[in-house]
Amino acid sequence: MQTSEREDSQLTDTAIREIFHYNNAPVFEPLIEFEKKYGGYIFYAGLAPIRFSLIKGEGGYPISSKTAIVEFGESKYSQQKYFFDCATTLYQMQFFLDENGVYYEDYEPKASSFDKTVEHLAVWNEFANRKDFEMVFNNRILKTSNVDKELNLDLIAEASDLYTLWFRNEQMYMRQWQGKTTLIVTTSYPDKAKLLEL
Numbered sequence: 001m002q003t004s005e006r007e008d009s010q011l012t013d014t015a016i017r018e019i020f021h022y023n024n025a026p027v028f029e030p031l032i033e034f035e036k037k038y039g040g041y042i043f044y045a046g047l048a049p050i051r052f053s054l055i056k057g058e059g060g061y062p063i064s065s066k067t068a069i070v071e072f073g074e075s076k077y078s079q080q081k082y083f084f085d086c087a088t089t090l091y092q093m094q095f096f097l098d099e100n101g102v103y104y105e106d107y108e109p110k111a112s113s114f115d116k117t118v119e120h121l122a123v124w125n126e127f128a129n130r131k132d133f134e135m136v137f138n139n140r141i142l143k144t145s146n147v148d149k150e151l152n153l154d155l156i157a158e159a160s161d162l163y164t165l166w167f168r169n170e171q172m173y174m175r176q177w178q179g180k181t182t183l184i185v186t187t188s189y190p191d192k193a194k195l196l197e198l
Contacts, residue, residue, distance in 0.1 A: 005041075005042050007040040007042065007051070011035070011036075011039065011055065013032065013036060016032055016035050016036065016039075016055065017032065019055055019068050019070060020032075020070055022068075023068075023069060023070040023072075025070040025072050025084075026072075026082065026099070028082075028099040028100070028101075030097070030099070030100055030101025030113070031054055031084060031097060031099070031101065033101070034054065034086065034097060034101060034113075034114055035053065035054050035055060037114075037115075038052050038053075038114055038118075039052070039053040039054065039055060040052075040053055041053075043121070045089075045091045045093075048089060048090055048091040049089060050087050050088075050089040050091055050095065051087060051088045051089065052086055052087045052095070052114070053086070053087070053088070054070055054084055054085070054086050054097070055068045055069070055070060056068060056069040056070070056071065056085075056088060057069060070084065071084070071085035072084040072085065075098075080098035080099065080100070080102070081098075081099055082098060082099045083096040083097075083098055083104070083107070084096060084097045084098070084099075086103075086114075093105055093106055094106050094107070097114070101113045101114070103116070103117050108178075109163050110163060110164065110177075111161060111163055111164060112161040112162060112163060113161075116159065116160075116161050116163075116164070119156075119158050119159035120159055120164060120166070120175075122159070123156060123159045123166050123168075123173065123175075126173070127173055127184050131187075132186050132187050132188070133173070133184050133185065133186055133187065134184065134185065134186075134187050135182065135183070135184050136183040136184065136185055136192055136195050136196065137181070137182065137183055137195075137196065138182045139177075139180040139181075139182055140180060140181055140182070140183075141179060141180055141181075142181050142198045143197075143198065144198045147174070147181065147198055148165075148167045148174065150198075151167075151169070151172065151174070152169055153167035153168060153169050153172065153174055154167060154168060154169060155167055156168055163177065163178075164176070164177045165177075171185055171186045171189050172184060172185040172186070172189065173185075181198075183195060183198075
């Protein structure tokens, strides 16, 4: 099954900024960088494609007439001032970036940047494509603190930030997000029942 692809975008840095100005959208550098790096990427949630881009349409073919849409709104209930819609999909979820480039799903912060989201997906794919790993539990609140030290796990720095932490060793992967833990181990891991007591 396909997990990602990319539509080719002809938009330059200058064109992206012009489209933002045309839409009276404030320009923030993390958003410009996101559009240049990830605009046109398509990820799949099951069979539903999620096309990432802050710019909806290019307003003309083959050359953009700068009439594309940038959807954003001001936030009244959080410390972020703006939320920018960063994906088009029929999947039942909304995807946003704030002015600092923090990535949200349904207004919940998931990663400090979309770069980290891509790294999260890469770690998931590391074990998801292997038959010798299985999930012990998902999004569980543990009784044990510092479980990474107890299980002798190393931090995966490139996939970790202040929202999500990833750890691993030769026999397991662990994700911690919003106080909840997901644990994946090799199918041959001894004493899985003990892990349920953490």
